[in-house]
Amino acid sequence: MSEKTILIIGGGIAGLSAGCYGRMNGYQTKIFELHSISGGLCTGWKRKGYTIDGCIHWLVGSRPGSGMHALWDELGVLNGVKIVNHEEFVRVRGTDGREFIVYTNVDRLEAHMLALSPQDAVQIKTLTGAIRKFSKFDPMQDNSSPLSGIKMLFTMLPFLGLFKKFGSLTVSEFAGGFKDPLLRQGLVDILGFPGFSLLGLIMTLAWMHAENAGYPIGGSLPFAHAFERRYRELGGEIEFNTRVEKILVENGQAVGLRLADGREVRGDRIISAADGHATLYSMLDGQYLTDELKEMYTTWPIFDPLIQVSLGVNRDLSAAPHAINVHLKKPVHIAGVERDVLSYKHYAYDPTLAPAGKTVVEVMLSSSYAYWKELAEDRERYDAAKQQVALQVIEQLEAVLPGISGQIEMVDVATPLTYERFTGNWQGSFEGWQYTKEAMSRTMQGKSISKTLPGLENFYMIGQWTEPGGGLPPALTSARAIISQICKKDKRAFVSKKTQ
Numbered sequence: 001m002s003e004k005t006i007l008i009i010g011g012g013i014a015g016l017s018a019g020c021y022g023r024m025n026g027y028q029t030k031i032f033e034l035h036s037i038s039g040g041l042c043t044g045w046k047r048k049g050y051t052i053d054g055c056i057h058w059l060v061g062s063r064p065g066s067g068m069h070a071l072w073d074e075l076g077v078l079n080g081v082k083i084v085n086h087e088e089f090v091r092v093r094g095t096d097g098r099e100f101i102v103y104t105n106v107d108r109l110e111a112h113m114l115a116l117s118p119q120d121a122v123q124i125k126t127l128t129g130a131i132r133k134f135s136k137f138d139p140m141q142d143n144s145s146p147l148s149g150i151k152m153l154f155t156m157l158p159f160l161g162l163f164k165k166f167g168s169l170t171v172s173e174f175a176g177g178f179k180d181p182l183l184r185q186g187l188v189d190i191l192g193f194p195g196f197s198l199l200g201l202i203m204t205l206a207w208m209h210a211e212n213a214g215y216p217i218g219g220s221l222p223f224a225h226a227f228e229r230r231y232r233e234l235g236g237e238i239e240f241n242t243r244v245e246k247i248l249v250e251n252g253q254a255v256g257l258r259l260a261d262g263r264e265v266r267g268d269r270i271i272s273a274a275d276g277h278a279t280l281y282s283m284l285d286g287q288y289l290t291d292e293l294k295e296m297y298t299t300w301p302i303f304d305p306l307i308q309v310s311l312g313v314n315r316d317l318s319a320a321p322h323a324i325n326v327h328l329k330k331p332v333h334i335a336g337v338e339r340d341v342l343s344y345k346h347y348a349y350d351p352t353l354a355p356a357g358k359t360v361v362e363v364m365l366s367s368s369y370a371y372w373k374e375l376a377e378d379r380e381r382y383d384a385a386k387q388q389v390a391l392q393v394i395e396q397l398e399a400v401l402p403g404i405s406g407q408i409e410m411v412d413v414a415t416p417l418t419y420e421r422f423t424g425n426w427q428g429s430f431e432g433w434q435y436t437k438e439a440m441s442r443t444m445q446g447k448s449i450s451k452t453l454p455g456l457e458n459f460y461m462i463g464q465w466t467e468p469g470g471g472l473p474p475a476l477t478s479a480r481a482i483i484s485q486i487c488k489k490d491k492r493a494f495v496s497k498k499t500q
């Protein structure tokens with residue numbers, strides 16, 4: 001049987017996963033990636049002997065035996081990787097010096113919250129009760145068979161009441177019911193998005209409690225490269241430094257790609273695992289936009305772009321809490337926004353990222369894409385603004401970690417434009433669509449974002465812009481589901497071959 005060809009735009013986790021499953025199912029696959037390395041947003045970079053991690057804080061499916069782990073296992077990307085499950089998710093330090101410690105173990109969390117605010121016992125137990133129940137919810141399962149939907153329904157059945165109860169609330173709506181100001185603010189700070197679905201927060205804490213959302217030692221880049229390794233072992237091809245400009249369409253069928261260097265490549269199926277906006281509005285010239293897609297790209301909130309300040313410090317921080325949100329007594333203006341919270345974390349728990357006795361410290365601030373876009377018109381102003389952000393962050397950190405300014409050996413600042421330049425993501429967003437209560441409600445009604453376009457045959461979209469909430473698991477699962485759909489169309493039984 002001659003192999004049909006699948007052309008894949010983008011070598012992030014979704015594109016690499018599509019490549020792996022495509023190869024397992026006998027397709028010839030070729031990935032076109034604009035950057036010089038694979039991984040997309042799942043990346044890391046080296047500076048002065050330190051490795052800056054650009055992605056994984058927690059990886060759902062890190063626990064062997066969980067539904068999502070079985071899928072990472074199919075691609076072998078966690079083979080031999082040591083996982084760290086933190087005791088604390090984050091600490092929130094209030095202006096009065098009290099600390100709300102978000103323990104990952106729910107019993108510890110409950111006891112700590114009750115000690116902080118006995119008057120909030122009802123709200124606290126509502127939250128911790130839901131976390132306990134959802135820690136038994138394991139939704140990421142094989143999505144390739146016709147029975148998958150039914151299996152998923154059975155998995156969800158015992159939780160439907162909880163979905164209904166918590167799915168209609170945002171984190172800030174729920175937090176507003178707390179009397180204690182530290183808990184009220186601290187809950188919103190855990191993920192940092194007030195409009196985030198409460199259920200999203202509950203599930204995150206449930207995964208933590210179940211030790212199913214750990215951190216893989218080595219960080220994001222080796223994780224991404226494990227996908228590329230597997231893809232190449234399976235015989236897949238990848239072309240770097242190659243930007244796809246247009247998707248070629250003939251008689252309502254996607255038939256190939258036009259590359260930035262002018263070449264045209266033909267294929268039987270086209271998958272875009274690249275940015276959703278660029279795919280729809282630029283590569284397809286806005287020709288296949290449905291009303292729903294237009295609404296999404298004009299009204300749905302995206303994860304705000306970030307400034308990531310990374311510092312290499314000549315200090316062992318392993319005894320310090322790894323993630324803290326500090327409420328500032330006096331707000332500071334950074335990158336055009338008044339800020340009253342500074343969130344920082346360090347990576348002392350991963351010895352591969354810094355020389356012995358030294359640590360990478362990271363501060364992430366949400367920031368406006370337009371602010372940096374305007375600054376970038378003048379390179380000097382842009383660089384000066386980056387430097388200014390770093391200086392302000394260091395000044396604030398000095399109050400939390402006295403002496404740190406004298407121990408800094410490396411400073412690196414990434415802006416929303418950095419994310420855009422290296423990954424092509426719209427507005428520099430780092431995870432696509434926010435998981436709002438509206439998105440949650442759509443999920444509960446069984447509505448997903450369509451991965452095909454009406455009037456365009458042989459074309460598919462996968463990755464973070466096709467799954468609200470984004471993240472690494474949907475990058476893999478969306479790819480796997482599409483390859484299974486393509487197999488069905490080609491009357492082939494979908495197969496997935498686990499690594500030995």
Ligand SMILES: Cc1cc2nc3c(=O)[nH]c(=O)nc-3n(C[C@H](O)[C@H](O)[C@H](O)COP(=O)(O)OP(=O)(O)OC[C@H]3O[C@@H](n4cnc5c(N)ncnc54)[C@H](O)[C@@H]3O)c2cc1C
Nearest residue numbers: 010012013014034040041057058244424430463464471472
């Ligand atoms: C700071 C940060 C923290 C995160 N933390 C977590 C976490 O803890 N857990 C988690 O699960 N997720 C996390 N994420 C999110 C996760 O990294 C992403 O959701 C996921 O990697 C998206 O994968 P993707 O393949 O869908 O898209 P991308 O990674 O964006 O990949 C798209 C690829 O397409 C390429 N491309 C774009 N346009 C073109 C073109 N025209 N031609 C050719 N190639 C093109 C890009 O270069 C890129 O490689 C985090 C992300 C960031 C930035």
